[in-house]
Amino acid sequence: MSSFSLSRLAAMLAKEFLQMRRDRLTLGMIVGVPVMQLFLFGFAINLNPKALPTAISIDDPGTFSNSIVAALENSSYLDVIRETKSPQEARRLLDEGKVLFVVEIPENFSRDIVRGAQPDLVVETDATDPAAGSYALAAINSLATTALRDDLVGPLAARAQGPPPFNVVSHLLYNPESITQYNIIPGLLAVILTMTMVLMTCLSLTRERERGTYENLLAMPATPLEIMIGKITPNIMIGAVQSTIILLVAKFVFNVPMIGSFGLLAVALAFYITANLAVGYTFSTIAQNQLQAMQMTMFFLLPAILLSGFAFPFEGMPVWAQWIGEVLPATHFLRIVRGILLKGNGFGEIWPNLWPLILFMFVAGSFALARFRRTLD
Amino acid sequence: MSGNLAIDVSGLTKHFGTKIAVDHVDIAVPEGEVWGFLGPNGSGKTTTIRMLCGLLHADEGQGTCLGYDVRTQSEQIKRETGYMTQRFSFWEDLSIRENLDFVARMYELDDRKAKVNSTLDRLGLVKRQNQMAGALSGGWKQRLALAACMLHSPKLLLLDEPTAGVDPKARRDFWEEIHTLSDAGLTVLVSTHYMDEAERCDRIVYIQNGKLIARGTVAEVIAQSKLFTFIVEGEDVRRFVQRLQDEPGVEHAAFFGAALHVTGLDRDALEHALAPYRNESGITVLEAPPSLEDVFIHLQEQAQ
Ligand SMILES: Nc1ncnc2c1ncn2[C@@H]1O[C@H](COP(=O)(O)OP(=O)(O)OP(=O)(O)O)[C@@H](O)[C@H]1O
Ligand SMILES: [Mg+2]
Numbered sequence: 001m002s003s004f005s006l007s008r009l010a011a012m013l014a015k016e017f018l019q020m021r022r023d024r025l026t027l028g029m030i031v032g033v034p035v036m037q038l039f040l041f042g043f044a045i046n047l048n049p050k051a052l053p054t055a056i057s058i059d060d061p062g063t064f065s066n067s068i069v070a071a072l073e074n075s076s077y078l079d080v081i082r083e084t085k086s087p088q089e090a091r092r093l094l095d096e097g098k099v100l101f102v103v104e105i106p107e108n109f110s111r112d113i114v115r116g117a118q119p120d121l122v123v124e125t126d127a128t129d130p131a132a133g134s135y136a137l138a139a140i141n142s143l144a145t146t147a148l149r150d151d152l153v154g155p156l157a158a159r160a161q162g163p164p165p166f167n168v169v170s171h172l173l174y175n176p177e178s179i180t181q182y183n184i185i186p187g188l189l190a191v192i193l194t195m196t197m198v199l200m201t202c203l204s205l206t207r208e209r210e211r212g213t214y215e216n217l218l219a220m221p222a223t224p225l226e227i228m229i230g231k232i233t234p235n236i237m238i239g240a241v242q243s244t245i246i247l248l249v250a251k252f253v254f255n256v257p258m259i260g261s262f263g264l265l266a267v268a269l270a271f272y273i274t275a276n277l278a279v280g281y282t283f284s285t286i287a288q289n290q291l292q293a294m295q296m297t298m299f300f301l302l303p304a305i306l307l308s309g310f311a312f313p314f315e316g317m318p319v320w321a322q323w324i325g326e327v328l329p330a331t332h333f334l335r336i337v338r339g340i341l342l343k344g345n346g347f348g349e350i351w352p353n354l355w356p357l358i359l360f361m362f363v364a365g366s367f368a369l370a371r372f373r374r375t376l377d
Numbered sequence: 378m379s380g381n382l383a384i385d386v387s388g389l390t391k392h393f394g395t396k397i398a399v400d401h402v403d404i405a406v407p408e409g410e411v412w413g414f415l416g417p418n419g420s421g422k423t424t425t426i427r428m429l430c431g432l433l434h435a436d437e438g439q440g441t442c443l444g445y446d447v448r449t450q451s452e453q454i455k456r457e458t459g460y461m462t463q464r465f466s467f468w469e470d471l472s473i474r475e476n477l478d479f480v481a482r483m484y485e486l487d488d489r490k491a492k493v494n495s496t497l498d499r500l501g502l503v504k505r506q507n508q509m510a511g512a513l514s515g516g517w518k519q520r521l522a523l524a525a526c527m528l529h530s531p532k533l534l535l536l537d538e539p540t541a542g543v544d545p546k547a548r549r550d551f552w553e554e555i556h557t558l559s560d561a562g563l564t565v566l567v568s569t570h571y572m573d574e575a576e577r578c579d580r581i582v583y584i585q586n587g588k589l590i591a592r593g594t595v596a597e598v599i600a601q602s603k604l605f606t607f608i609v610e611g612e613d614v615r616r617f618v619q620r621l622q623d624e625p626g627v628e629h630a631a632f633f634g635a636a637l638h639v640t641g642l643d644r645d646a647l648e649h650a651l652a653p654y655r656n657e658s659g660i661t662v663l664e665a666p667p668s669l670e671d672v673f674i675h676l677q678e679q680a681q
Pocket of ligand 1: 393398416417418419420421422423424425463
């Protein structure tokens with residue numbers, strides 16, 4: 001039995017610190033990860049999202065509707081991006097995810113107010129993410145009493161007292177019961193796939209490098225494309241298995257509605273998985289060992305969770321964060337999955353999010369191939 | 378380019394950062410010859426070999442391997458070259474057979490199964506073919522790696538310390554096989570730290586600090602060194618070593634078994650230094666040709 005030795009402990013500590021100091025990437029992550037998290041949580045993530053995109057469809061132009069539009073535009077919760085006469089167009093914007101709210105001013109709205117008939121102001125809400133719209137919806141509800149205050153003067157002054165001049169009727173679309181799981185579980189598909197696909201690919205190449213087998217592989221007549229496809233294909237299959245498991249659990253355990261086409265979902269999945277594999281492959285050309293591969297994966301995963309609209313409503317983020325989010329494949333895939341499963345989106349509606357995914361896949365893939373070295377230097 | 382040179386490179390240079398690892402190395406190995414590549418640790422042997430088979434880009438220099446340009450045609454070079462890495466680089470989580478099979482497939486060999494079987498047979502690993510390669514002892518790993526890099530019947534073998542840690546019998550078998558293959562036209566460049574292996578080579582090149590400083594047959598390299606060696610034998614010669622090393626004219630004094638080799642460049646000075654010992658009873662002092670090891674140690678000490 002040897003007794004505890006302070007000098008041995010000192011030697012041990014010195015060794016550990018030396019090794020830590022030499023691992024530049026880890027040191028970078030020690031600083032980088034908390035800074036990134038602070039920025040994301042501190043600046044980007046707003047649990048009380050404002051300026052949510054809204055469309056107004058007006059069937060009854062006039063003073064009252066002007067006041068309502070003005071009031072909506074004044075509300076910090078909403079951002080009126082479209083005024084239209086056609087309810088169909090407004091509905092399409094909602095389907096495509098371009099707006100979260102459609103406010104419909106019905107025919108004879110003014111006449112009914114004047115008559116004191118309390119017409120309905122219909123608010124259609126995209127409820128796939130129940131958290132996103134709740135504050136905004138409350139704000140719209142309060143409009144009923146305030147929006148027309150300045151118009152109800154003179155002979156109409158009586159309308160300003162008593163019951164509100166019109167009712168706000170909200171229709172929650174796509175997820176009428178506001179079940180959070182309906183939103184989270186499709187989102188998990190995006191996040192879990194990103195995590196495993198990037199990590200597995202990144203590890204499989206850095207493992208070869210760490211063990212020295214990479215030199216042997218390179219000394220044999222294998223082309224970069226053969227190596228890349230060989231490394232990626234097993235991971236595509238892992239991705240397919242994972243997707244199936246997640247979707248089965250979503251359907252049979254959480255009863256997530258799945259109204260869209262599975263074929264379309266499979267197409268989007270294929271692109272999404274490949275895009276993530278390309279990222280993993282690019283990382284693996286940078287990471288020197290498996291630990292660094294893990295860290296780089298974390299670095300990519302954090303924004304994919306926090307800025308994609310998975311953990312927090314996308315629209316609630318400041319513009320710069322939305323721009324970062326738009327670059328991430330997870331953001332687009334998330335919209336596609338929610339669109340297909342909850343809204344029953346078809347190809348036309350998911351295309352605006354599918355092409356960025358395909359573009360990302362090609363850019364990341366070319367990057368991976370370009371970074372691939374046939375040599376050890 | 379010359380048709381009968383398997384390796385013909387000149388001015389090969391490689392930097393790592395500011396450090397120059399290989400410094401304008403010229404090597405020309407005729408087909409069918411076995412050349413030894415010697416040099417102290419860190420002298421640039423591995424780096425040179427990697428440049429030859431296209432695993433590292435040369436910063437400067439040009440030339441051919443098997444008639445293919447080392448800068449632009451590494452694909453073709455790889456196809457016809459067997460490279461054995463210094464560090465075991467086969468897949469430890471694949472079985473012995475699976476490793477050989479993978480190599481055979483990478484080179485798209487026709488009668489894959491037969492080749493793998495005969496290799497297993499020759500190695501004497503048939504019974505252990507399903508063991509993981511990682512479970513092999515160090516020497517057996519070397520033997521497996523060697524067999525694997527010869528599986529595709531290459532025309533050129535680049536072997537980086539293939540016999541490090543291999544037992545004497547296996548080492549002898551290895552050299553017998555190398556010579557049989559070279560008789561059939563195979564060219565071999567083999568790095569080694571063993572003198573007896575250097576002596577089995579047709580020619581040797583000696584690299585130090587990235588520069589090739591000696592080349593030729595063993596006899597030529599010894600002659601070029603212009604060294605003189607005296608062998609001091611007798612009872613308890615060890616007690617002289619410290620004193621002899623400090624004598625002027627003595628480059629180094631070292632033991633080989635019971636004998637003391639005293640080496641220097643100046644024959645007269647050596648004679649002078651050894652004169653007192655000639656008279657001691659039971660001690661004999663004889664001049665002998667310097668051994669290769671004497672030469673290498675001399676070269677290495679000169680550089681310091
Ligand atoms: N990847 C690398 N990065 C930086 N320096 C390197 C690298 N590879 C080799 N070197 C340096 O280049 C020099 C030559 O190394 P090399 O491995 O070629 O020596 P060697 O002759 O094979 O030695 P040994 O007999 O120990 O195997 C050494 O100084 C080494 O430190
Ligand atoms: Mg070496």
